[in-house]
Amino acid sequence: MMRQAGRYLPEYRAIRAKTDFLTLCRTPELVSEVSIQPVELIGVDACIVFSDILVVPEAMGMELIVDEGKGGPRFPQPVRSRDDIDRLAVPDPHDRLKYVLDAVALTKKNLNGRVPLIGFAGSPWTLATYMVEGRGSKNFRYVKELIYSNPKDAHRLLEKLARSVAEYLNAKLEAGAQAVQIFDTWGGILPPDEFREFSLHYIEHVLSLLKKNGAPVIVFCKDSNHSLEAIADLAPDVIGLDWTIDIGKARMLVGSQVSLQGNLDPTMLYAPPETIRSGVIRILEKYGKGSGHIFNLGHGILPDVPVEHAKEFVRAVQEESRRFH
């Protein structure tokens, strides 16, 4: 369910009541606890190491502030010049992000083989949007201005990000993650040509630097189904799908060399349990028989979904998918 450790769980909220968000991210014992909550409470088939994609820019040298309550995370000094870009480091994750690696190792130990462990990172482009805008945005004025007015600097920033993300994911794999996922949340704000030049190209760069040792890599590009074949050309093991494409059509487009993860509309979990189950069945039918389907939401679970609905979602997938796979 992506963001599957989260506010919809009272047990997560109990920990957050005593701990601010970044302290939670930096405390391996707590990360392990909240990461395993959905495995024990909801019954999901994999554990995702709880973290935030913005710890990477922070490790590159940016000050990160997460206001409790409103506004979301922000960088008070956004990247707006060539100097800002040149000041950023490609961090050694064993140094600046050691707390994440410790959390991976501890969660792996505490899971004790019950389910596989997944680590994630933001794509270079998605990290760049936050770093340049300084916060969440509606029109992404500054990062768009950067690519259209000054593409050279944009490439300089993205290249640095690709190396940082690859080293970060390699360190997570080394620490015990059994699969990694790259999230491109904001590639969808770009026209198709720019998506390929500024986002997909750097996902490819990350992939080329990964030391996978057999661990599958999932690439999730939200709102970018216009380039599904181009994503498949990068040969990730799995493509994550948002909910705005028919998964049967996606399967036809990408062929059998790549698995698909997805793609129930996350807001369907507001509906009553019987509707959730029929939504699950509809997607199973669209994918059809055969292997290569990892059932998932089309984006992260939302914070106000009733716990019972999340449980019914997982139960429905586990029960109904037997007929198909």
Added chain:
Amino acid sequence: MMRQAGRYLPEYRAIRAKTDFLTLCRTPELVSEVSIQPVELIGVDACIVFSDILVVPEAMGMELIVDEGKGGPRFPQPVRSRDDIDRLAVPDPHDRLKYVLDAVALTKKNLNGRVPLIGFAGSPWTLATYMVEGRGSKNFRYVKELIYSNPKDAHRLLEKLARSVAEYLNAKLEAGAQAVQIFDTWGGILPPDEFREFSLHYIEHVLSLLKKNGAPVIVFCKDSNHSLEAIADLAPDVIGLDWTIDIGKARMLVGSQVSLQGNLDPTMLYAPPETIRSGVIRILEKYGKGSGHIFNLGHGILPDVPVEHAKEFVRAVQEESRRFH
């Protein structure tokens, strides 16, 4: 440029400094003035009657509040029950929306044939999202809950909206609009099946009720390129495209029976004039030779675009398109 009368123009801001948004919408003399501003100041080839899509739900009986400064428009009593739906009227535009029709007629008179006059309305689905959420939303929890949990009521609301929108557009055409555009801003939050059931079906309903008398109809469904062929099947005269599809590919998909409007990324107008011009040329080349292309942005012009950039955009289209059409 869609929203082409707007805050990027100092002459518009001068009027807004003395007049709140809804008073402006309700004052035909001022509507005519701001609608014609982009024709005279920027040189666009058509005039769009300034208004807001939410005047229709207001005429149906909902209280509409537009806070100056922040938060955007909102309905303090959103539609949340069958009773709320049944209380809504299908308004007679000659009564409750007379101020819009007067504005259309006055603008037509003041334009005096210089350029064609375009009227617009929100699609039934897009109006429903605002009416059910009560304000702009990120996850659209309430309207999604409505369609997934209670599709019957959703259809009841959308059917009423389709009739209201059709009567409104017919009255605009009668008052002098020479083309009308239907905006589906939020169809893109739906999975493809639901997009067809809850949005496209009601656009089709509106189209079936229009008394066009030869006036072209433009259908713009943002973030819904997964269903471009289905939109073309409704046989609108023109399909508006957002910037997330290659317009050459779109032309191939929809064939020659429908014209295409679009599709420069609106944020490209932040870039320097020479970049804007090359962006324009790139889209002209993608569409290629032949008729059936109305150049436009892929969504409304943004409020902080420099006026000189808007002018260069229009100039570049007028100059460069000669080689193609």
